[in-house]
Amino acid sequence: MRSYRVWEHGAPSSMRIDILPDLAPGPGELLVDVKAAGINFPDTLVISGKYQVLPPRPFTPGKDFAGVIRAVGPNVTDFAPGDRVMAQVENGAFAEQAIARADQTYKLPDGMSFTAAAAMGLVYQTAHFALVERGQYKRGETVLVGGAAGGVGLAAVQIAKGLGARVLAGVRSPQEGAVVREAGVDAVIDLSAPDLRESLRAQVHKATDGRGVDVVLDPLGAEFFSAALRAMAWCGRLVVIGFAAGDIPSVKVNYLLVKNIAVSGLQWSDYRDRTPVRVHAVQSELFDLWRAGAVKPYIMREFAFGELADALHLVSEGKVHGKAVITVNGTAS
Ligand SMILES: NC(=O)c1ccc[n+]([C@@H]2O[C@H](COP(=O)([O-])OP(=O)(O)OC[C@H]3O[C@@H](n4cnc5c(N)ncnc54)[C@H](OP(=O)(O)O)[C@@H]3O)[C@@H](O)[C@H]2O)c1
Structure with missing residues (x-):
């Protein structure tokens, strides 16, 4: 599977796309085929090495994604392969596959597209x-x-x-x-x-x-x-x-x-990691606001997977209104 990776901190264009073996979910984790990933301002800080929390290199950046569950790890009871989900992670979204903790993952409401979900996370x-x-x-x-x-x-x-x-x-x-x-x-x-x-x-x-x-x-x-x-x-x-x-x-x-x-x-x-139950309650409220039409993710532009550096560049320059999203392997509906 293709995965962006940061080998040396620097500009978005310094990232490489590596071909990695399929990921395997551990206990309490899900393996998700990523359909869309949201770009966030902190991603630019993580990639350049200016963020407060940095993983060891090489690593895959990206904090928000939506997709379809491919496999569930041991002790996961609330999800099954085929579920349409969104998740927020510390890093790892800019790839064809991502691992998420089940307690940091949410099933999508009917009718919500993967791009909307990826834009509606962090x-x-x-x-x-x-x-x-x-x-x-x-x-x-x-x-x-x-x-x-x-x-x-x-x-x-x-x-x-x-x-x-x-x-x-x-x-x-x-x-x-x-x-x-x-x-x-x-x-x-x-x-x-x-x-x-x-x-x-x-x-x-x-x-x-x-x-x-x-x-x-x-x-x-x-x-x-x-x-x-x-x-x-x-x-x-x-x-x-x-x-x-x-x-x-x-x-x-x-x-x-x-x-x-x-x-x-x-x-x-910190709330995501310390109070997942509270974060789940907020996500339910956000989905209710979406169903009521009050919350409408504003996606300025969808980028193809290979255009991630362009999307990050626009975000770092403050030229994005609402959100920029990358789609993985074609349209993400
Ligand atoms: N605390 C947290 O947990 C948390 C979570 C997520 C994000 N953040 C932080 O929140 C901030 C915003 O993130 P974001 O994702 O919303 O970024 P964003 O999409 O790039 O939005 C930033 C906005 O700030 C505006 N802006 C920049 N400089 C400005 C200035 N000097 N005067 C007026 N407006 C200015 C930009 O407008 P222009 O288009 O005019 O430049 C843009 O609309 C970032 O610092 C990010 O790290 C914090």
Whole structure:
């Protein structure tokens, strides 16, 4: 079977496609024929060697995939060969076969395509945990999402709308504005406006009658973080998700005290590994939101297996709205 592998950290084009023997599932594991795999921003960090968790080389990267179970390992009772599933793994999705832990695998709802499922993994789980678990969102509150046309951002917009929030979407181009408007946001916040510190607060206050937002979901860091802190309502919660804008910001804690603001961080993979039951419950809720039409994975482009480096390059340059997905061995319906 064909498998991308990182032999030396570097650009996506430095990966090789190796021919490997079929994989074998161990106890509690599943062997899946991969039909589609989602590309995530952290994949670019893993491949370049800049991610916080790196496996020994050579390894196969890729965190999200959907496909058909080929074999189940010992002690697996809930799955059988032929089941259509999606799974989130630390690494290993960019291959024709992948191994997943049964407790980190979900059967697809009827009618969900493999490409939609591969696009609906990590970013939707991350967005849901950020909003509900870390952000302590309550129905009807106002939520500001940074990088709102990106993978995590657009997932957060859809989930927050589906859970009854008023959503303000922070983007920095008219094209991204069109994407988030289509997702039904209540206001678009222009993150390209000069003097973001002042302009973000002014735009948020205009959209909230001067009240500010209850929850900020921040996949950007840098200037957005500090600007968003100043645009929060009393007892607001800001969740640090990532640093797609580059810089890791610092916080002046007096500001938290003055407005009773909480800042928390999210590392979703810890929830995946420590609380699989909770992650399963969230996945069921996400499938319900998908069935209700609130969650619709936005796939900007499907790439063929051999085009993975091109797809990763676009993601690393921030040129993907929603998700990029690779299909394995043809159409992934
Ligand atoms: N904490 C966790 O467990 C977890 C899980 C998954 C992802 N993450 C992190 O979350 C972040 C986002 O991931 P993703 O998959 O959503 O990435 P993505 O699809 O590439 O989206 C990033 C978005 O950020 C925007 N952006 C980048 N720099 C910006 C800036 N200076 N100002 C305004 N917008 C900017 C991009 O817009 P443009 O198109 O305009 O560049 C893009 O829409 C990454 O840092 C990732 O590592 C964390």
